[in-house]
Amino acid sequence: MAVKLYIEAIHDALAEEMARDERVFILGEDVGVRGGVFRVTQGLQERFGEYRVLDTPLTESAIVGVAIGASAAGLIPVAEIQFADFILPAVNQIISEAAKIRYRSNNDWHCPIVVRAPYGGGVHGALYHSQSVEALFTHVPGLKVVAPATPADAAGLLRSAIRDPDPVLYFEHKKLYRSVRGEVPEAGEPVPIGHAKVQREGSDLTVITYGLGVHLALEAAEQVAAEGVSVHILDLRTLRPLDEEAILEAARRTGKVLIVHEDNKVCGVGAEVSALIAEHALFDLDAPIRRLAGPEVPAMGYAPTLEKAYMLSVDGVAEAMRAMARF
């Protein structure tokens, strides 16, 4: 096992998949010569050539649309959207096209594309370089959506996304890029899409979360453990399709569910998680299902005061854990 930064895990998995299968190629803004504004694709153009790491014009809809066409012709495009906030011009290509190509052609055509996008806040990104956009896509049949929290899952889910026969949106949290380090198996095994993972075993309450939330929850769980509260943590990893079984099991495990995500609360992924539990495990609950999520504002402010007020924190999560444990 090698220990890697989250961003290194993504970089290396990309390189390995490209070496493994020559149909895989990357396209996006500044991904080539510059190696990406976050340096995720650094060195890949030198290694694989101009066309396999293609600098495109500044046109998100075309990046995804061209990827779709190339995938129809037998390639496996990995499109990079520079910031998740800028995926919105490509929404029509993603939802009207990529998501529906297999269904509308009655299984004749398919669309094995990956769309990678750095999301999330806490990096002075202000309103338009901090957003979480996953909930716009988790509603859409035909799409798969993943959001890894650890280097191992970042690598493993990227491999799965690239090998998947259907379109996968791959959201990588910017704040994790260089703040999280972890072991990544050398073997290069994919992590299957659609499977949540228990990140900590516990018995008093269950936290269901993903992305940065996993790390906040793990730290908060340590905090409250000292106070005798035992927290069970489920990392969703895949946001569509949700791992219903794992969610229900985690909920039943403790009877108390706290859902945590950075994205806005209303109609976020947490709503679906909660609804699933309310539909299938209601009588196993000992407390109302609580959601701790981004406040209902369009996005987070640039001023440090505002960014901090927006972001989830270890203390905030710990506080919510305590309140739920007391319930």
Next chain:
Amino acid sequence: MAVKLYIEAIHDALAEEMARDERVFILGEDVGVRGGVFRVTQGLQERFGEYRVLDTPLTESAIVGVAIGASAAGLIPVAEIQFADFILPAVNQIISEAAKIRYRSNNDWHCPIVVRAPYGGGVHGALYHSQSVEALFTHVPGLKVVAPATPADAAGLLRSAIRDPDPVLYFEHKKLYRSVRGEVPEAGEPVPIGHAKVQREGSDLTVITYGLGVHLALEAAEQVAAEGVSVHILDLRTLRPLDEEAILEAARRTGKVLIVHEDNKVCGVGAEVSALIAEHALFDLDAPIRRLAGPEVPAMGYAPTLEKAYMLSVDGVAEAMRAMARF
């Protein structure tokens, strides 16, 4: 009170608001000379002139973007998107721009636009003329989203939307246009945004729904009433902001909640409704919260067999009511 078709109520409210306030104008594809492909704006260009009912080029992003600019300059644009399915090219303008203009300018600028879009199926519209797209927007702070079910609400909510100082998405169900008739107050009173409405009082179970679902639920309630099941029906009317109080009250009223909508289930509006109840009224529940919604397929097929299999039906709703009553 005049009795009007749903589509007439929309047409008349548009005309009255335009007459009342000369800043109000309509723009969209085929809205002028043709009077709209559904004839919602029929006769309005003759009455108000070419520019107040403006035929635009075939460009949804520009329709919304131009509306935003015109609203900044003091006008009140009512943009028509010909089919809700075709709102997707305008998503960036709606979510990145309209929804965030007030917030990002710290209350300096505002964006009083209305975007009208016919949605929903059951009219042989196949995959791309039948979609429900509301859940893409109900997640977004800064937007308001309404979906009236009756002619009176269609008129009253349209008035409110036009007079609202913030962007409002107004979804009108195509199948209701000419199938539903009802009384519309002459006075032209707005129906306030953010208020649900009890459409039927009952005591055994609560149905929470909107749009076409209201009519299916009302019919189904009649069916099961004959069998002794008393159904309470709450019509959400506004999908963002949700009327939390009314939702919780309706849930507590019977302790059994069935949520019904045509849109896909996962991460749909029903998920938020369910999560609200699971958060705030959990201990008032006598049964799991059930959601009856569109199946998890990209959209509904053209073949009548597939359309029928997709659509909610009175029988299907009645069956779900019975199951819940028995619980």
Next chain:
Amino acid sequence: MAEPLRHRALGLTDEKVLEMYRYMVLTRALDERMWLLNRAGKIPFVISCQGQEAAQAGAGFALDRERDWLCPYYRDLCLVLIWGHTARTELLAAFAKAEDPNSGGRQMPGHYGDRKLRILTGSSPVGTQIPHAVGVALAAKMRGENTVCYVSFGEGTSNQGDFHEALNFAGVHRLPVIFFCENNRYAISVPEQKQLACANVADRAPGYGFEGVIVDGMDALEVYRAVKQAADKARAGGGPTLIEAKTYRLAPHSSDDDDRTYRSREEVEEARRGDGIARMKAYLMDAGLLDEAEDEQLRQRIRAEIDEATEYAERAPYADPATLTRYVYAEEGWADGR
């Protein structure tokens, strides 16, 4: 009598030009049949290509049916017939039957697609196919394949953002793609003067660094010439071409439209006089390749073919409602063989 030799000068045999004509007549007859079926309440919807057959026939014959790709739009009935679809397949689509190769009755008619024929599946939001075509061409360039990707759309659609982004992308990388605009003067009710700020869609090509060509879309041979040139150029590595075929939509926008609300009958009649099918017939008769009796025979054969296809399609089964939830994602064991 120089005129009658035009097709030979273009490298088209007598047989080919007659075949071209046959496709145009077949298309028109099939299109008319669909209107009849719609008016008889047998099919819910028709979207018509009347007036655009010549443009499509010229284009279809100029491409290589064995290797080129199509990203057509909903009026390209003649084009997909040339590419291997039949009256039967399109009537199966019109009746929304399970056997429809385009979508198994899932999509409206006119939403073409067929993987084995390299017809990329299309949708309704206009213009989305244009970047797809660029992606197909990019793949061809990356793999050094000598194929051309052809994509078509209306003049209204040339205002969509996707048009712009796609043409620029193709221009930057000099990709082997032909952008074919069937300018039929209207986008539903909106006439081209209210739709386009420029006189010709082709005027936009210089903004993408390649050639824009205007061609009389009622003249199949002229369209053939333009598309052949563009295809040859693309295969030689010369990059994309934007071709604008000036046509006219003779029918209402669709069976749900009433075009009398926005254009005069005189205007439509005037356009009808320039109909590409009549012009092709006159050309063939002038050239001594066709006489009235042969034409009548041809039309009879086509009618029979359409009758047979109608009967077949009408009787064919709908998709089993149990298939509603299939093919959202790849199913267990699915292998695309890529």
Next chain:
Amino acid sequence: MAEPLRHRALGLTDEKVLEMYRYMVLTRALDERMWLLNRAGKIPFVISCQGQEAAQAGAGFALDRERDWLCPYYRDLCLVLIWGHTARTELLAAFAKAEDPNSGGRQMPGHYGDRKLRILTGSSPVGTQIPHAVGVALAAKMRGENTVCYVSFGEGTSNQGDFHEALNFAGVHRLPVIFFCENNRYAISVPEQKQLACANVADRAPGYGFEGVIVDGMDALEVYRAVKQAADKARAGGGPTLIEAKTYRLAPHSSDDDDRTYRSREEVEEARRGDGIARMKAYLMDAGLLDEAEDEQLRQRIRAEIDEATEYAERAPYADPATLTRYVYAEEGWADGR
């Protein structure tokens, strides 16, 4: 000595041209200060306009500050200073302070907006402001107001769908809008040859039925001429103009960028020799309107102004975190006075 009279021939008084120069120098000094503050760890981010001041100054002076509208982009520091913002307001934004008139510290610096000055609020996704400008111009036309709306953007952004849709819309309705492209040769790391399939962004104008003008963006007076002509034309009902100012981005894309990874130092140095501020200074000195001593005085006054503004901005308070949830929607009692 014909050259030194250029500004008078353009109708600019000596005072005006000196004022123009002052804004350019102020802008550069302010921009440089922000880099220093960033490198000192005092502000998290800078987006720079170095190299584009001349283009902005020429444009700003050609418009009517009392009635015209701006939809600027993130490099338009010089433009918004001309329009009434100050070193203080922009440093407040750079420090993300509550008093920042653009956004109260909610947005990154460079996201200009000020309702009382008719500077429409901007965002980060590029190009979205272009249709907004068309909407402002549409409102002006509908109300018979004699205002012009000016919108600017980079050459990379001219590939976005919104550019295309907006320009066509404005062309169809001949709206009073000026589309001003500040072509600084790069979109982050992507050079214009990989970004644009055409040689000039201005080549796209014919596709929208109006004039495209190329102007030397390092020459403030030439830009003034072009924008003035476009504004006069727009006021006279002549519709839109697309102006492309050829400039060069002298600094990295932003404080997060390292431009050595994609362009040579030689190239940057070469461009620096054509810097618009130096050229304007030389012009003024040639014209006898400025000498070295006066220039030094001017720069000192500007430094003092910036020092004072820096101090003020640094000390100013951040937004109270309790304001986080305000202004998502209009609050009770809010009246826009429209």
